[in-house]
Amino acid sequence: xxxxxxxxxxxxxxxxxxxxxxxxxxxxxxxxxxxxxxxxxxxxxxxxxxxxxxxxxxxxxxxxxxxxxxxxxxxxxxxxxxxxxxxxxxxxxxxxxxxxxxxxxxxxxxxxxxxxxxxxxxxxxxxxxxxxxxxxxxxxxxxxxxxxxxxxxxxxxxxxxxxxxxxxxxxxxxxxxxxxxxxxxxxxxxxxxxxxxxxxxxxxxxxxxxxxxxxxxxxxxxxxxxxxxxxxxxxxxxxxxxxxxxxxxxxxxxxxxxxxxxxxxxxxxxxxxxxxxxxxxxxxxxxxxxxxxxxxxxxxxxxxxxxxxxxxxxxxxxxxxxxxxxxxxxxxxxxxxxxxxxxxxxxxxxxxx
Amino acid sequence: xxxxxxxxxxxxxxxxxxxxxxxxxxxxxxxxxxxxxxxxxxxxxxxxxxxxxxxxxxxxxxxxxxxxxxxxxxxxxxxxxxxxxxxxxxxxxxxxxxxxxxxxxxxxxxxxxxxxxxxxxxxxxxxxxxxxxxxxxxxxxxxxxxxxxxxxxxxxxxxxxxxxxxxxxxxxxxxxxxxxxxxxxxxxxxxxxxxxxxxxxxxxxxxxxxxxxxxxxxxxxxxxxxxxxxxxxxxxxxxxxxxxxxxxxxxxxxxxxxxxxxxxxxxxxxxxxxxxxxxxxxxxxxxxxxxxxxxxxxxxxxxxxxxxxxxxxx
Numbered sequence: 001x002x003x004x005x006x007x008x009x010x011x012x013x014x015x016x017x018x019x020x021x022x023x024x025x026x027x028x029x030x031x032x033x034x035x036x037x038x039x040x041x042x043x044x045x046x047x048x049x050x051x052x053x054x055x056x057x058x059x060x061x062x063x064x065x066x067x068x069x070x071x072x073x074x075x076x077x078x079x080x081x082x083x084x085x086x087x088x089x090x091x092x093x094x095x096x097x098x099x100x101x102x103x104x105x106x107x108x109x110x111x112x113x114x115x116x117x118x119x120x121x122x123x124x125x126x127x128x129x130x131x132x133x134x135x136x137x138x139x140x141x142x143x144x145x146x147x148x149x150x151x152x153x154x155x156x157x158x159x160x161x162x163x164x165x166x167x168x169x170x171x172x173x174x175x176x177x178x179x180x181x182x183x184x185x186x187x188x189x190x191x192x193x194x195x196x197x198x199x200x201x202x203x204x205x206x207x208x209x210x211x212x213x214x215x216x217x218x219x220x221x222x223x224x225x226x227x228x229x230x231x232x233x234x235x236x237x238x239x240x241x242x243x244x245x246x247x248x249x250x251x252x253x254x255x256x257x258x259x260x261x262x263x264x265x266x267x268x269x270x271x272x273x274x275x276x277x278x279x280x281x282x283x284x285x286x287x288x289x290x291x292x293x294x295x296x297x298x299x300x301x302x303x304x305x306x307x308x309x310x311x312x313x314x315x316x317x318x319x320x321x322x323x324x325x326x327x328x329x330x331x332x333x334x335x336x337x338x339x340x341x342x343x344x345x346x347x348x349x350x351x352x353x
Numbered sequence: 354x355x356x357x358x359x360x361x362x363x364x365x366x367x368x369x370x371x372x373x374x375x376x377x378x379x380x381x382x383x384x385x386x387x388x389x390x391x392x393x394x395x396x397x398x399x400x401x402x403x404x405x406x407x408x409x410x411x412x413x414x415x416x417x418x419x420x421x422x423x424x425x426x427x428x429x430x431x432x433x434x435x436x437x438x439x440x441x442x443x444x445x446x447x448x449x450x451x452x453x454x455x456x457x458x459x460x461x462x463x464x465x466x467x468x469x470x471x472x473x474x475x476x477x478x479x480x481x482x483x484x485x486x487x488x489x490x491x492x493x494x495x496x497x498x499x500x501x502x503x504x505x506x507x508x509x510x511x512x513x514x515x516x517x518x519x520x521x522x523x524x525x526x527x528x529x530x531x532x533x534x535x536x537x538x539x540x541x542x543x544x545x546x547x548x549x550x551x552x553x554x555x556x557x558x559x560x561x562x563x564x565x566x567x568x569x570x571x572x573x574x575x576x577x578x579x580x581x582x583x584x585x586x587x588x589x590x591x592x593x594x595x596x597x598x599x600x601x602x603x604x605x606x607x608x609x610x611x612x613x614x615x616x617x618x619x620x621x622x623x624x625x626x627x628x629x630x631x632x633x634x635x636x637x638x639x640x641x642x643x644x645x646x647x648x649x650x651x652x653x654x655x656x657x658x659x660x661x662x663x664x665x666x667x
């Protein structure tokens with residue numbers, strides 16, 4: 001970790017990219033990104049892929065400048081690419097080659113000598129969870145396996161920085177969880193800086209510690225994940241009956257809870273509600289059906305208004321605005337219970353009762 | 354950094370589960386070895402291109418076309434040697450040498466269709482498929498330039514084509530020499546003919562190879578590339594013949610200098626010191642213009658290929 005000390009990992013200044021005269025993919029984007037697991041969020045067409053391609057030196061910016069590791073992307077593209085890995089959004093694997101052959105070939109193209117390329121290939125494929133099947137032709141792989149190979153080829157030369165473009169594309173829920181877990185390990189255990197582009201905020205916030213949101217090629221917000229947490233999610237507690245009683249008890253305990261059909265929706269500020277909900281349900285003896293973390297939509301999270309009124313009809317299960325809950329909210333948020341173990345892993349789905 | 358495992362617990366039972374699990378999972382290891390950079394990347398990609406041209410590393414089906422075409426290209430040499438063996442046994446070698454239609458100077462003309470088919474079948478394997486499957490993004494995200502990619506692919510294909518061309522002649526040479534009663538004299542007889550063969554092989558490689566690569570560079574569809582390559586190899590000759598039949602000498606000469614088939618007839622005549630084929634009777638420019646034309650066509654095709662990959666979006 002010698003390289004990341006002085007300059008920012010990534011820095012752009014008034015970065016603009018136009019395709020022809022009609023399409024502006026990036027519009028004067030100025031942002032600085034420090035090492036860590038950084039989520040690059042934005043809806044489709046927001047300019048995420050364009051930004052990554054410019055940082056890789058695959059596209060030239062129309063105007064403005066960008067640097068990775070302090071190296072200018074236009075003039076030092078080769079030097080930058082020596083130290084970064086890239087997992088493209090789209091399919092990019094030759095179907096008639098085996099995962100081992102593809103990854104070790106690409107390792108050599110990245111400058112690893114033959115023996116090292118083979119060793120690193122075996123190791124990296126093991127890390128991403130490909131075993132016997134790595135000798136078979138990729139044409140017969142599932143989407144999940146292909147995504148793993150794509151990730152492996154980005155990792156094989158031990159980059160300092162990894163660009164992942166929509167890494168959970170096309171994966172089923174289990175595959176998504178595994179991919180996110182893998183990304184988290186890469187950023188923490190492996191010690192590699194990661195920039196993950198995604199339009200699914202709910203996924204990205206599970207692994208990132210910093211978020212950069214862009215929309216229409218402009219920077220919407222760039223901040224540590226912690227500063228977003230006041231509105232990161234909703235916990236839906238579905239019980240067969242006794243919703244009112246549960247909501248009362250939870251409100252009394254300092255949470256903001258409202259009844260929504262058969263479920264009680266709780267503002268998820270930190271991990272504390274999990275314990276409280278579990279204990280409360282146990283005390284009341286309520287038949288619990290499921291416990292589920294619901295995701296906010298991207299627009300809700302990045303809206304700069306004082307709160308997130310359920311302005312869009314897309315998520316009927318939206319919580320009442322945080323401002324209303326302010327009386328109760330800060331108390332709950334202020335002191336996260338030390339050492340509290342969440343009853344369920346955040347967001348990992350359901351607890352069947 | 355990341356190894357915040359904390360102090361190891363005092364010697365309690367270290368079992369296969371729990372902390373002892375690290376016995377099975379070594380964890381992520383950083384790569385501290387050398388990174389050989391651009392030149393090595395280009396070399397690796399060149400070697401990969403050579404292997405891919407023969408289907409190595411791409412499963413059994415990818416090997417069918419190159420292996421069959423390679424065998425067909427070698428077949429005339431083997432047949433000639435077989436007949437020569439027989440004739441030598443019967444003591445009729447002299448007569449046969451005079452009668453055999455396939456020698457060093459005529460070998461490539463006898464297999465030109467096979468060479469063209471090899472180009473049409475295998476050049477798209479290298480350049481069209483990378484575009485079709487999006488593999489270019491993976492190459493371009495690595496420590497090499499886009500032009501490096503094109504140069505490495507072209508070089509690898511050129512090596513593959515040279516092997517296809519030189520292997521049969523090598524077999525022919527060693528067969529002839531070993532069949533001769535006086536090996537030293539035979540070497541002395543045959544060796545002087547080899548530089549011309551080598552020169553012609555290089556020209557064929559450059560011309561056919563670069564044109565085939567240029568066509569493949571412009572389409573991700575293999576079938577289109579194959580059809581395009583064959584069309585470019587065949588059509589100019591056909592058009593030239595038609596024009597000449599109409600009696601237009603000047604236009605005919607230009608077309609003849611642009612048609613891969615007649616260019617090679619010309620360079621063959623130049624290298625082997627034989628006359629032009631009768632069909633080119635009207636050609637009144639110096640014979641080295643064919644070589645010049647071969648060089649120019651090759652340069653244009655290579656530059657087009659490089660330009661294509663410098664500009665392509667991934």
